Amino acid sequence: MSTRRRTRTKSRVIGLSVAVTTVAAAVATFSVANADEETAPAAAGADHAVFVQGNEVSGNTIHAFKRSDNGELTAAGTYKTGGKGAVATGAPTDALASQGSLVYDARHQMLIGVNAGSGSVTSFSVSGQKLSDRHSVSSGGDFPLSVAVYGDTAYVLNGGGEASVQGFAITEKGLKPMPGSKRSLGVKGPAVPVFSDNPAQVSFTPDGKNLAVTIKSTNSIEVFPVGSDGSLARKAVSNKSEGNVPFGFTFDQGGRMVVTEAEKSTVSSYDVGSDGKLATVSAAVPNGQNTLCWIQAAGGFFYGASTGNSAVSAYRVDSDGKVEVVAKQAVPLSADSRGAIDMAASADGAFLYVQNGTTGNIDGFRVEANGKLTLVTKATDGLPRFSAETGGMEGIVAA
Missing domain, CATH: 1.20.5 (Single alpha-helices involved in coiled-coils or other helix-helix interfaces)
Known part of the structure; x- marks a missing residue:
């Protein structure tokens, strides 16, 4: 070759x-x-999920829903908390008369809810829309109704008896009480509080330097400065609310506190000082609705739910913290959805979900560029309607 x-x-x-x-x-x-x-394995943490607390007196449950890309909800399971729900005395539509009774802690991929009828708090590990690894612990008081989380620390607001906040370390095995962390709020009442008097919400400021509590009976906002170790000052700084019956609150992008006031359905905003003192920016801006209690940021707007006439109003808060009503009714009133109470927004702010206590359903809305809301889903699967005897859902989070 x-x-x-x-x-x-x-x-x-x-x-x-x-x-x-x-x-x-x-x-x-x-x-x-x-x-x-x-x-x-499935990614850890909440994903395309909406969780709703049933707050059933016979046995509290968490109802899980899968959220589609267009905002629709599909039932994805129900989980027992191991505790019992409860109803505040005289509550008309909202059993706990509070905001923040169910929270999602993204840092620890943990869902935390209150068992007001058992004086306990339950945590779950979250993966997608699934819950596991349930742990419960005493709330340190009567009628727990709101939870605040920052870093590795949680505080639970106990609204019955001698109202207080109790601190917890967040661990792999749920919440662990922090010795010496309990602080009295200076108000006392029955173990099951009257809905118009009890404290309404506890939350950290965005920088974690203060812990705030709204108290209806004293028309005050109590603010505890927070130490680097998560401990609170021995006594809160008491601030007079601009409107009567301060209820739910959240924070704008500048860290200002935006608070609803139920008596005349108004909203006020405040600068929060490092010493716990509040400086008013907007005072008692009315929305013309009936019994405004809950507030939620979504898509560059703030939305308030007025349970007295089931209206959802839209607000804008400018760069200086001034509050303006954009739409007194961001969505037409509907006979199918009555008793609007707590709300939650998807992480991207594209969708807003509203609990309706009287009709026992969740309305899901797409947030439009002008602040109006477009209905995209209505979920009813197994959700309890409000009843003074059996309880009723309160507490909702979305991811």
Whole structure:
């Protein structure tokens, strides 16, 4: 065989070997990728989920829903908390008369809810829309009704008896009471409070330097400065509310406190000082509705739920913290959805979910560019309607 022919033959053999090796490598890579996709565990943490607290007197439950990309909800399971729900005395539509009774802690991928009828708090690990690893602990007082989380610390607001806040360390095994962390709020009442008198919400400021509590009976906002270790000052700084019956609150992008006031359905905003003192920015801005209690930020707006006439109003808060009503009714009133109470927004602010205590359903809305809301879903699966005897849902989070 000539040297030229031997060279061509050798080149074909080498080329064929390289091609076979390349194909084999590609097949192996494809197989490994598919194997990884098939065996990879679900991502930890809440994802495309909405969780609703049933607050049933016979046994509290968490109702899980899967949220589609267009905001629709599909039932995804119900989980017992191991505790009991409760109803505040005289409550008309909202059993706990509070905001923040169910919270999601993204840092620890944990859902935390209150059992007002058992004086306890329950936590779950969250994966997608699934809950597991349930842990319960005493709330440190009567009628727990709101939870605040910052870093590795949680505080629970106890609204009955001698009202107080109790601190907890957040651990892999749920909440662990922090010795010496309990603080009295200076108000006393029955173990099951009257809905118009009890404290309404506890929350950290966005920087974690203060812990605030709204108290209806004293028309005050109590603010505890917070130490670097999560401990509170021995005594709160008491601030007079601009409107009567301060209830729910949240914070704007500048860290200002935005508070609802139920008596005349108004909203006020405040700068929060490092010493716990509040400085008024907007005072008691009315929305023309009936019994405004809950407030939630979504899509660059703030939404308030007025349970007296089931209206959801839209607000804008400017860069200076001034409050303006954008729409007194961001969505038409509906006979199918009555008793609007607590609300939650998806993490991207695209959707707002509203609990309706009287009719026992969740309305899901798309947030429009002008602040108006477009109904995209209505969920009723297993959700309890409010009843003074059996309880009624309160507490909702979305991811």
